[in-house]
Amino acid sequence: MQVSISPNHVPEARSGSGLLSVRNLTKSYGALTVVSDVSLTVERGKILALLGPSGCGKTTLLKMIAGLTGPSAGEITVDGEPLGGVPTHRRRFGMLFQNYALLPHLNVMSNVAFGLEMQGFPKADIQPRVYSALSRVELSEYAKRMPHELSGGQQQRVALARALVYEPRLLLLDEPFAALDKKLRESMQLELRSICNQLELTTILVTHDQDEALTLADEIAVMRDGRIEQIGVSRDIYERPRTPFVADFVGKSNFFPGTVVGRDGSMVSVRTEDGVTLQAECVVPIDADVDTVLAAVRPEAISLLPPGTAPQGNHAVGEIRQVVFRGSTITTILALADNAEFVCSTPAGSLERLPKVGERWVACWPVSRTIAMPQQKPQSPENRTNATA
Numbered sequence: 383m384q385v386s387i388s389p390n391h392v393p394e395a396r397s398g399s400g401l402l403s404v405r406n407l408t409k410s411y412g413a414l415t416v417v418s419d420v421s422l423t424v425e426r427g428k429i430l431a432l433l434g435p436s437g438c439g440k441t442t443l444l445k446m447i448a449g450l451t452g453p454s455a456g457e458i459t460v461d462g463e464p465l466g467g468v469p470t471h472r473r474r475f476g477m478l479f480q481n482y483a484l485l486p487h488l489n490v491m492s493n494v495a496f497g498l499e500m501q502g503f504p505k506a507d508i509q510p511r512v513y514s515a516l517s518r519v520e521l522s523e524y525a526k527r528m529p530h531e532l533s534g535g536q537q538q539r540v541a542l543a544r545a546l547v548y549e550p551r552l553l554l555l556d557e558p559f560a561a562l563d564k565k566l567r568e569s570m571q572l573e574l575r576s577i578c579n580q581l582e583l584t585t586i587l588v589t590h591d592q593d594e595a596l597t598l599a600d601e602i603a604v605m606r607d608g609r610i611e612q613i614g615v616s617r618d619i620y621e622r623p624r625t626p627f628v629a630d631f632v633g634k635s636n637f638f639p640g641t642v643v644g645r646d647g648s649m650v651s652v653r654t655e656d657g658v659t660l661q662a663e664c665v666v667p668i669d670a671d672v673d674t675v676l677a678a679v680r681p682e683a684i685s686l687l688p689p690g691t692a693p694q695g696n697h698a699v700g701e702i703r704q705v706v707f708r709g710s711t712i713t714t715i716l717a718l719a720d721n722a723e724f725v726c727s728t729p730a731g732s733l734e735r736l737p738k739v740g741e742r743w744v745a746c747w748p749v750s751r752t753i754a755m756p757q758q759k760p761q762s763p764e765n766r767t768n769a770t771a
Contacts, residue, residue, distance in 0.1 A: 401426050402447070402552060402584060407456035409442050416442050418608040420456070424601075427582035429575065431595035431616075433632070434605035440588045441556060443605075447586065448554050449473050460552060471501065476545030476553045476583075480560045482537050484529040490516070491525040494544045515543040518577055535566045542574070546581070553578065553585040559594065571597045592632050596620065604628050622665045626755060629678045636684075636724050638677040638698075639757070642668070650754050652677045656719035660696045662754035675754045681727035683751035686714060686737065687744040697746035700724050702737045712736070716745060 402424040409417040417439040424430045432440040445451045447458055449470035458465045465473060484493050494512045503511075516522050519539040529537060538558065545553060558574075559567040575598050578585045589595050595602050596616050603613040604627075612619060612628045623629035626637065638660060644651035650668065652660045652675060662677045679696070687693060700716030703723065709730070714737055716724045726745050737743050 401461050402586070403457075403459045404443075404447070405457045405459075407443065407446060407458065408454045409439075409446060409451070410454045416608055417446070417453075420608075420610055422603055422610065422613060424584055424586065426584055427579075428600045429578055429585040429587060429598055431587045431589055431599035431602045432605060433589055433592065433595040433602050434611075435590060435631070438605040439608040440605050444554055444556055444586060444588045447552075448475060448477060474548060474551050476548055476550035477556075478541050478545045478554070478558045479556045480558065482541035484537060484540060486529050489526050489528055490521060490532070490540050493529070493540055494547050497544060498547060511547050511549070512543075515547040518546060518581075519543045519573075534562055535570060538562065538570060542577075546577070551584065553583045555585065555587040557589055558587075567594075568597070574598065595632075602632070604632060606631075623678070623753065624666050624755065626676055626678070626757065629753065629755070634681055634725065635678040636681065638679075640675060640677055642673045642675055642754075645670075649749075650675070652754060658698055660752060661749040662696075662752040663750070664754050666755060668754065668756055672756060674757055676757050678753045678755065679747050679751055681713070681725045682711075684726040684728065684745050684747045686726055686728055686733060687746060688735070688737075689742055689744075691744055693744045693746040695746055695748055696752050697744055698724060699742060699744050702739050702741050702743055705737055705739065714743075716743065 404420060404422050407417060407420045408415065420443060422430070432443060434440050442451065446453045449465065449468060460473070485496060488496065491512055494515055495508050498508045498511060513522070516525055519542050521536065521539050521543060524532065524536060529540070532540065559570050562570060571594055577583075587595070587598055599616055601614060602616050602619045604611045604619065606627055612624045619628065619632055623632065623635075629635040638652065638654045640652040640654040640660070642650050643653045643659065648664050650662055650664055652662055654660060654677070660677050668675060698716075698718055700718045702714060703717050704715040706713040707730070711727050712730050712733065714726045714728070716726065718724050724745060
């Protein structure tokens with residue numbers, strides 16, 4: 383049975399709400415601190431991804447924003463309203479988690495309407511809200527179907543419609559696409575971003591998937607051991623990482639440990655352990671008395687030149703260890719003089735011939751794509767955390 387939707391039943395989307403401010407937020411369980419002194423602001427209508435490995439505290443941070451767990455210290459406000467003591471169901475947030483938690487005995491329409499009914503919304507308001515939410519996720523004709531009659535992607539859309547039906551001032555997402563296959567996951571990411579942008583929904587996404595964060599988010603907060611390692615617009619996080627952890631976790635990087643042998647403003651000359659001198663830009667200031675740094679370059683910034691070619695700019699010479707064809711790109715692993723591995727990712731059509739294992743090739747890349755940063759010290763054991771996600 384198809385449900386026809388009259389334009390008169392679709393209310394106008396709310397916009398411009400949901401300025402989120404988090405100040406000095408901390409969560410401890412006894413002596414264990416799982417979120418430590420986190421501060422951030424999410425502008426109205428923007429999507430922020432909390433990105434990090436399992437155990438970094440990102441889900442705990444999301445739960446405190448949602449009101450599912452209380453902070454040990456700090457403050458959360460939305461549109462200037464402090465949320466301390468406000469229960470979850472009074473915060474008017476939409477939530478979507480890994481487990482869609484659809485009620486198996488209710489059809490799609492009833493699943494979407496269920497939360498509104500439990501909160502005592504007038505019956506006259508429920509139906510147009512449900513129709514609007516289903517229309518936005520393109521499930522109007524599935525309104526009478528049962529959850530078991532839907533695909534995984536369709537069930538995910540029902541859960542999203544249920545989150546949108548409140549016209550929330552904030553949308554909270556915790557690994558919402560983890561159960562979907564790669565192709566469907568990528569499709570849903572683009573669709574969700576389109577919906578959030580259309581509704582100007584302030585959104586917070588928890589994920590450990592770097593590609594998902596880069597696809598969906600306007601800004602990314604990279605978390606490590608309960609703290610924010612770096613926060614900023616997605617492109618800056620990727621192209622201008624401020625720490626080795628961010629450079630290695632968001633995408634991949636090749637690192638050259640070395641010694642600073644020259645300085646010119648924000649540029650430094652770095653002598654690597656195998657005697658090669660590289661030019662690099664300091665994204666964060668490096669103190670004059672610091673002479674040991676890491677130079678980093680992304681694999682896709684590198685061009686491969688066959689033996690005997692004179693390189694320009696930054697370069698390194700290595701023996702080909704492995705060549706992997708990936709369709710549009712070719713990943714090549716070189717062994718440098720100090721036996722460290724160096725990864726290059728080049729467009730498949732850019733090479734006149736494929737490198738062969740055992741050959742010595744030249745890897746070269748622009749100075750502008752080389753970042754220098756202080757070597758990162760590991761945190762002491764007492765500062766490490768074991769938060770869930």
